[in-house]
Amino acid sequence: MISANLSAIFYLVSGVLFILALRGLSSPETSRQGNLFGILGMIIAITVTFLSTGNFSTGFKFVLIFILAGGSIGAFIAYKIPMTAMPELVAGFHSLVGLAAVFVAVSAFLNPEAFNLGTPGNIKLGSLIEMSIGAAVGAITFSGSVIAFLKLQGIMSGSPITFKGQHPLNAIILISIVVLIYLLCSTQSSNLFWILLAVSFLIGFLLIIPIGGADMPVVISMLNSYSGWAAAGIGFTLENTALIITGALVGSSGAILSYIMCKGMNRSFFNVILGGFGATEDASSSSTKEQRPVKSGNADDAAFLMKNASSVIIVPGYGMAVAQAQHALREMVDTLKKNDIKVSYAIHPVAGRMPGHMNVLLAEANVPYDEVFELEEINNDFANADVAFVIGANDVTNPVAKTDPQSPIFGMPVLDVEKCKSVLFVKRSLSPGYAGIDNDLFYKENTLMLFADAKKMTEDITKNL
């Protein structure tokens, strides 16, 4: 048994360690050490909790059993999960944080004495407010993340689900949550608490269904933020500094990532949240579509172009990950490098299905991280490069974003691929990308289309080099 003051200091220490864990991620060299700080912070927090309750009876054994059971499931998943499935994994993990927050809030509501919050039916007002906010946000995080998970996994269709009166309905539900919290605090009725949870689960579900599959980077970041605010709400209830600090860190982290993702698509946050994007664009694109000539080539032509180049920039997109072409791509690059050709990779902020996803996939394929560049770092280099090799990307290279104010993607930051001396475009067909618009790049003088599966084409090029 340790004093409340001492344990508060230890919780502060673990909060600081969590800050250092995030700080470590400022560069890959310090990141591994940062992760260890995070683990240390977690061990301290859990140990201090055991010591401060001073309860090592039968219940303690069950706590250990549940930690080990959950921990082994978590460890198993962590080792088995393929890197392409990271977005699903993170969405799944968010749902668990949300649900855990709900369960802790329920437990505190049923048995407030254990947390020094008063007695059932007479919980301290401040604690009850914090508890209900934590529970509501946790419930939204849970059901929202489940939907995001199902959409990413392909179990649920990625296309936006919209219906008439959707936005007014959501607004009414959100207002009713505020009213319910107010009534709950004035009456302390447990029925209201259950209704609040049910309504929050419902709104989490309704908020995510209208958002299209390709907007998932924003959704995942947003739910990341929610899971932080839920943890902070519970932290206030439990008067626990570690939880408050962590909640605030995670909350602002998710918010920043959502902002970066929205900016990468040049869309406002509300535009994404209100959903429906990608469903309405088909009509406009089909009317303007005309047959324009394209130059197409085979692996031999591509290999010839690259062999005679002195610098090549690779532009990978989500299509590369779908085709599992990252390892074949790295082998091709290795061959190019042996021929003294300078190769770098250009990553658009929304290239993968979640922030930084493409970087992880390339790292997994043993691409050194100092050959991989972000959009702002590399965009000026396209003008000096000989060949741009676009594999699985489309909208993020479309020059229309810079030239045509009518285009739905106008203003979106794009990679200046067209400035390269020649452009190789690996794609299955001429079909438009997610934004539903034609890519002018296909029809440029210096573009050679390589119609094939990304993995097969890359392997064929390597053979021909």
Next chain:
Amino acid sequence: MEIDPLIFRLSIFILSIFVGYYVVWSVTPSLHTPLMSVTNAISSVIIVGAIIAGLSGNSDNVFNSSSIFGFLAIALAAINIFGGFLVTQRMLAMYKKKKKDKQK
């Protein structure tokens, strides 16, 4: 006049948001996926609340309605803690520099 302890917690909260804001902006974009998985792991420090809830039963009756929710929350948070930190570790181990790559 005494200051309500809530105000202190609120101060910690607000300051942490600012710390989070500046720390996260300094995270390199190539590590944004590990950032998400590690924030996942650390937000599962909610397990401290779950442990208190799980231990709230007495020795005759380990499982009461409140402690059961605590135990479930412990299991969920533990999945996240182990899964989150380990998958982050796994990802970070893959980030290699050019020179190190050649030594291998």
